[in-house]
Amino acid sequence: MRRISLILVPYLWLLALFLVPFLIVLKISLSDTALAIPPYTPTLDLSGWETFRAFVGALDMENFVWLTEDDLYWKAYLSSLKIALISTFFTLLIGFPIAYGMAQAREDWRPTLLMLVILPFWTSFLIRVYSWMGILSQEGYLNQLLLSFGLIDEPLIILNTPVAVYIGIVYTYLPFMVLPVYSALEKLDGSLLEAAEDLGCSRTSAFWLVTVPLSKSGIIAGSFLVFIPTLGEFVIPSLLGGSRTLMIGKVLWEEFFNNRDWPVASAVAIILLLILVIPIILFQRNEQKQREAEG
Amino acid sequence: MTQSVFAPWNDPGAKPLIQFKNVTKRFGEFVAIDDLTIDIFEQEFYALLGPSGCGKTTLMRMLAGFETPTEGTILLDGQNIAPVPPNKRAVNMMFQSYALFPHLSIWDNIAFGLKREGLAKDVIGDRVQEMLRLTRLEKFARRKPHQISGGQRQRVALARSLAKAPKLLLLDEPLGALDKKLRQETQFELMDIQEKTGTTFVIVTHDQEEAMTVASRVAVMDHGKIIQVATPADIYEQPNSVYVADFIGDVNIIEGKAEPQGGKVSIAWAEGQPNVTGTPSSEITKGQTVHFAIRPEKVTISATKPEDATNAIQGKILDIAYLGNVSTYHVELPNGVVIKSQTANNRRLSRRSFTWEDDVWLSWTDTAGILLER
Ligand SMILES: Nc1ncnc2c1ncn2[C@@H]1O[C@H](COP(=O)(O)OP(=O)(O)OP(=O)(O)O)[C@@H](O)[C@H]1O
Numbered sequence: 312m313r314r315i316s317l318i319l320v321p322y323l324w325l326l327a328l329f330l331v332p333f334l335i336v337l338k339i340s341l342s343d344t345a346l347a348i349p350p351y352t353p354t355l356d357l358s359g360w361e362t363f364r365a366f367v368g369a370l371d372m373e374n375f376v377w378l379t380e381d382d383l384y385w386k387a388y389l390s391s392l393k394i395a396l397i398s399t400f401f402t403l404l405i406g407f408p409i410a411y412g413m414a415q416a417r418e419d420w421r422p423t424l425l426m427l428v429i430l431p432f433w434t435s436f437l438i439r440v441y442s443w444m445g446i447l448s449q450e451g452y453l454n455q456l457l458l459s460f461g462l463i464d465e466p467l468i469i470l471n472t473p474v475a476v477y478i479g480i481v482y483t484y485l486p487f488m489v490l491p492v493y494s495a496l497e498k499l500d501g502s503l504l505e506a507a508e509d510l511g512c513s514r515t516s517a518f519w520l521v522t523v524p525l526s527k528s529g530i531i532a533g534s535f536l537v538f539i540p541t542l543g544e545f546v547i548p549s550l551l552g553g554s555r556t557l558m559i560g561k562v563l564w565e566e567f568f569n570n571r572d573w574p575v576a577s578a579v580a581i582i583l584l585l586i587l588v589i590p591i592i593l594f595q596r597n598e599q600k601q602r603e604a605e606g
Numbered sequence: 607m608t609q610s611v612f613a614p615w616n617d618p619g620a621k622p623l624i625q626f627k628n629v630t631k632r633f634g635e636f637v638a639i640d641d642l643t644i645d646i647f648e649q650e651f652y653a654l655l656g657p658s659g660c661g662k663t664t665l666m667r668m669l670a671g672f673e674t675p676t677e678g679t680i681l682l683d684g685q686n687i688a689p690v691p692p693n694k695r696a697v698n699m700m701f702q703s704y705a706l707f708p709h710l711s712i713w714d715n716i717a718f719g720l721k722r723e724g725l726a727k728d729v730i731g732d733r734v735q736e737m738l739r740l741t742r743l744e745k746f747a748r749r750k751p752h753q754i755s756g757g758q759r760q761r762v763a764l765a766r767s768l769a770k771a772p773k774l775l776l777l778d779e780p781l782g783a784l785d786k787k788l789r790q791e792t793q794f795e796l797m798d799i800q801e802k803t804g805t806t807f808v809i810v811t812h813d814q815e816e817a818m819t820v821a822s823r824v825a826v827m828d829h830g831k832i833i834q835v836a837t838p839a840d841i842y843e844q845p846n847s848v849y850v851a852d853f854i855g856d857v858n859i860i861e862g863k864a865e866p867q868g869g870k871v872s873i874a875w876a877e878g879q880p881n882v883t884g885t886p887s888s889e890i891t892k893g894q895t896v897h898f899a900i901r902p903e904k905v906t907i908s909a910t911k912p913e914d915a916t917n918a919i920q921g922k923i924l925d926i927a928y929l930g931n932v933s934t935y936h937v938e939l940p941n942g943v944v945i946k947s948q949t950a951n952n953r954r955l956s957r958r959s960f961t962w963e964d965d966v967w968l969s970w971t972d973t974a975g976i977l978l979e980r
């Protein structure tokens with residue numbers, strides 16, 4: 312009995328916070344828009360069998376068909392996928408050396424360094440993204456700095472381009488990459504590198520043959536932690552990317568608030584979720600494998 | 607035995623493979639290796655013995671290239687090895703902590719060093735197979751290190767260090783986790799490998815029996831210093847100090863004042879007790895404090911006073927330790943000193959001649975023990 316109730320808690324949690332909202336969104340995605348409150352029809356009516364039958368009969372796949380007809384949507388999905396992949400790559404490229412440096416640092420320094428990585432979370436995410444606007448704009452600090460050093464003659468146009476989106480995403484999600492990679496690297500036993508060198512490896516090849524494989528689970532975890540939220544990211548592209556950056560999160564927002572087309576917005580969300588299910592499952596599997604390897 | 611023939615350390619013309627010249631290693635203020643000078647010859651089986659923390663691993667790590675001496679030089683084949691990085695040294699080390707690669711299978715762990723040499727696939731395969739057979743790990747080749755037992759892991763570490771057949775092999779407690787039978791078999795395998803390949807071995811062990819079995823010479827260390835280096839027989843029979851005598855095997859130490867008498871030394875060690883006579887190996891002055899060390903198996907125990915023995919003292923049996931093949935009698939002398947005497951049990955237990963509280967005589971010849979100044 313105790314066992315069952317123990318298992319029940321997380322399942323109830325999932326039911327309340329994931330499954331029920333999902334079903335609501337799914338239902339809306341199968342509805343039609345209407346000038347009403349809420350802005351769709353039909354609404355669920357459980358007063359009798361007949362009314363319920365009518366309700367189910369009114370649901371259709373129209374919105375999903377619409378998503379395939381307008382090329383805006385699949386372009387936005389693809390563009391999001393591309394941006395998420397590239398950002399994840401750059402986050403890894405920058406995050407790994409940071410994590411490596413932290414793991415190599417003197418033991419009494421490490422808590423401080425860890426603090427510094429987490430420190431940005433103490434300020435609102437929105438404020439930090441806004442401040443990037445101040446840095447990247449044409450009259451921004453970056454351009455002023457480069458101009459004053461004489462490195463450029465004219466201000467660079469960074470804000471409202473994909474580059475600004477990449478900068479914003481990499482900046483925002485860097486800690487999600489650094490922390491898991493650091494925790495993997497920190498556990499790495501230094502004598503393994505010595506053993507590798509003893510057996511004829513140079514420092515570099517010992518890095519590729521021992522350090523990288525042994526931090527693999529951290530790299531994978533970090534990559535998913537960056538990739539998954541980036542795919543649906545909406546704030547960064549809308550604040551830094553201007554109108555030219557197409558991302559599905561932004562499309563979703565516009566459908567929802569600008570067009571007030573809840574059914575289409577819900578359909579977009581459902582498809583996004585389906586796309587994300589694959590990496591989420593892979594992520595879970597990586598975590599499980601790691602736990603098995605450690606346990 | 608080949609050991610009596612193989613003794614390059616006695617040959618003034620022989621060139622050592624490894625020379626430590628006044629090597630000191632400090633970690634901050636702490637002196638781990640203290641002004642150490644030793645020679646290790648080619649094809650030696652050099653055993654390092656000493657208490658925990660005396661610097662054995664540090665010495666090996668300097669040979670492997672993971673630590674650099676704070677002072678002094680280490681020569682390999684007459685060349686200073688300080689500037690040579692670990693991966694360029696013809697030296698392999700078996701780590702005390704094994705340091706197996708957790709992400710690689712047993713097979714890949716053993717093949718790791720061979721692959722770095724860029725050998726052909728089938729050459730590597732054959733060599734790994736040979737190592738697996740040698741260490742009886744064939745069945746576990748596909749497993750990961752965390753899927754095998756502690757003793758099996760130790761054998762993987764050994765196999766991995768042996769695989770490259772280096773000129774110098776450093777084994778840091780290679781057999782500690784193995785059961786006695788497997789340990790003895792592996793010891794003989796090691797000696798066999800050593801004979802076949804001519805590899806020089808430096809081995810750390812906490813098991814003196816092991817050191818005695820495999821080593822051409824044994825070095826006893828304490829606090830970063832070498833106390834004595836000698837063949838197993840010499841270190842057992844001719845220890846240069848009480849420390850070494852006590853460290854290697856069991857020993858009775860009788861402390862007293864020396865009274866030289868002709869070629870012999872008589873030791874007054876307790877009032878009312880007959881003096882103990884020993885043969886000195888160096889000049890002893892009258893009244894000097896000396897230690898008479900005698901191994902338990904050289905002390906004869908008897909019910910009546912032996913006629914011919916130079917040294918005979920009476921005592922009472924305090925305790926008997928039955929160890930199967932031998933029994934150790936703890937005999938208390940009238941002044942409270944306890945002397946151990948060991949006899950081989952070539953008769954069955956039921957016919958044991960002594961029991962607790964028996965009055966017995968202990969005796970030994972005057973060359974059985976050794977006189978030590980410190
Ligand atoms: N990196 C280091 N920093 C500081 N002290 C060290 C370091 N490495 C070793 N020591 C110290 O040097 C001494 C010798 O260590 P070493 O590992 O050589 O001992 P050992 O003889 O191998 O002992 P054991 O038999 O327990 O393995 C120890 O007191 C140890 O604490």
Ligand SMILES: [Mg+2]
Nearest residue numbers: 662663702778
């Ligand atoms: Mg050690």
